[in-house]
Amino acid sequence: MPAPLRVDSDALPADVADELEAFDLPGERLERWRLPRNGYRPTTWVARDADGIVAAAALTSGRPATAAVKIVDVWWRDRAAAVLLVDAVVERSRSVGDVAVKWEVPAGAELPAFAAEQGFMQMRRPWAAVGTEAVGGFVRWLAPAEHDEPGYYAQTTLFTCGAVAALIASEGSSAGGFSGGEADRDAEVGFWRRASNYPACEPVGLAVALHDHLVDATVEVALDIDGPALLEGLTGFDRSFRAELQDDSLRQAGERGMPVRRDRVAVSEIARRVDAGEQALLLIDEAPMHGESGPHWIVAHARVGDAVIVEDPWISVEVGETWVDTHEMPVRPEDLDRLVRWSADAYRGVVFVAK
Structure with missing residues (x-):
């Protein structure tokens, strides 16, 4: 012994x-x-x-x-x-x-x-x-975990996390998401092209693309910043072009009757709504997870105990991560509060989806 x-x-x-x-x-x-x-x-x-x-x-x-x-x-x-x-x-x-x-x-x-x-x-x-x-x-x-396990897909580019998060959230809808077939990468890149602010996907444009993809789902955006998002450090044409695209996305959201909230969503609301069956695409800062700051999209789909369960399209293979790490990934409320914010202004971008 x-x-x-x-x-x-x-x-x-x-x-x-x-x-x-x-x-x-x-x-x-x-x-x-x-x-x-x-x-x-x-x-x-x-x-x-x-x-x-x-x-x-x-x-x-x-x-x-x-x-x-x-x-x-x-x-x-x-x-x-x-x-x-x-x-x-x-x-x-x-x-x-x-x-x-x-x-x-x-x-x-x-x-x-x-x-x-x-x-x-x-x-x-x-x-x-x-x-x-x-x-x-x-x-x-380690806590009661009665929830539907979604499928998982890892992004194949540095910039398609928003598209992948949206398509993961689309599973089970009439439009569908990924299937495990050869067409999946075309779906990933095609969705990114429709949602992109080049190269990032900002919350309103991503929500409009998801609304149009799902057709019969309810999509709501919460973004507590009045101006354009994810344009930090850009100037001149690089900024004005992308800001114009965001203005157009905001116009399209209005035409579709899609709510665009300007209040700050509480982590407790995210947890409550995913626990009730909605999904939430979350704009995060990667720093708490990886030690380096960068904007990124994940999708929350359930709650286990007090943790929100997310799918993260990014796998850090070079340090031994696999899909086992990034699929069905639980995050505590205090960590989610640190993650779901971006830039020096710490604004919060969330897209809620109810299919």
């Missing part, structure tokens, strides 16, 4: 990989431990036997400003030690207020049988996920 379980916070994943190498793990598996995940909360969990030899080891990571942790890998010589490690990951996650523990399984591998006994359930496979589609994903919700 292993010695009492401990979390070695000083142990780097690469150092644990060096220990595991003695047990003839394949190089591809060891590489998952050695991949730099700095900034994405890499943590090693180690159980040792009486001689100090590793009996089981686990690696977890998690995107900042989210209420989930992902098990990247679990290795063991002693099954009981592995069960104890996973239990410890779950309990630590619960203690810090997370609402989900996910488990990523490489292509061709299977989740260990004891994981199902611990409550891990398979997640829906994505339509597309920038090369990570073959990875398997499982989740254990």
Whole structure:
């Protein structure tokens, strides 16, 4: 039996990989431990036997400003030690207020049988996920999680996040969204062209394009700024051209009878409305999640516990993220409040959709 379980916070994943190498793990598996995940909360969990030899080891990571942790890998010589490690990951996650523990399984591998006994359930496979589609994903919700799981699609360009968020939100409508087929990228780029302020999608233009796509849905915009959005740092023609496009989008919204609110939407309203079945496209600043500021669109679709569940079209593959991270991603209210704001003015752009 292993010695009492401990979390070695000083142990780097690469150092644990060096220990595991003695047990003839394949190089591809060891590489998952050695991949730099700095900034994405890499943590090693180690159980040792009486001689100090590793009996089981686990690696977890998690995107900042989210209420989930992902098990990247679990290795063991002693099954009981592995069960104890996973239990410890779950309990630590619960203690810090997370609402989900996910488990990523490489292509061709299977989740260990004891994981199902611990409550891990398979997640829906994505339509597309920038090369990570073959990875398997499982989740254990730590709070009641009765909601419909949407499909997932990862953006294929740096600037089509708004279009992807809108099309994810369109699933189940008569117009439809993604299908997992060859036409999906055409749909992504085509929607972006209709909604774009070149290259960004600003809230009103995105809402107009979504309204026209869905036809029979109710679309509402909330943007607490009177002038044009997402034009910070632009001057001259670059600014005036895009501002003119936004004026035209505002005119089109009026012609369609689409509400454009100028009050500041509270996070509590976002949570309440998605809990009631609406979806909300959210303009966020990526800084709390990635450490670098940039405008980005995600879509909120449910609530679990006090967390809002979102689909994020962006996957940071270079630091080990896969669709398992960015699909069904829970965000606490306090983190959502930091995320859903943009620029030095911290304005908030939200598009509500009721199909």
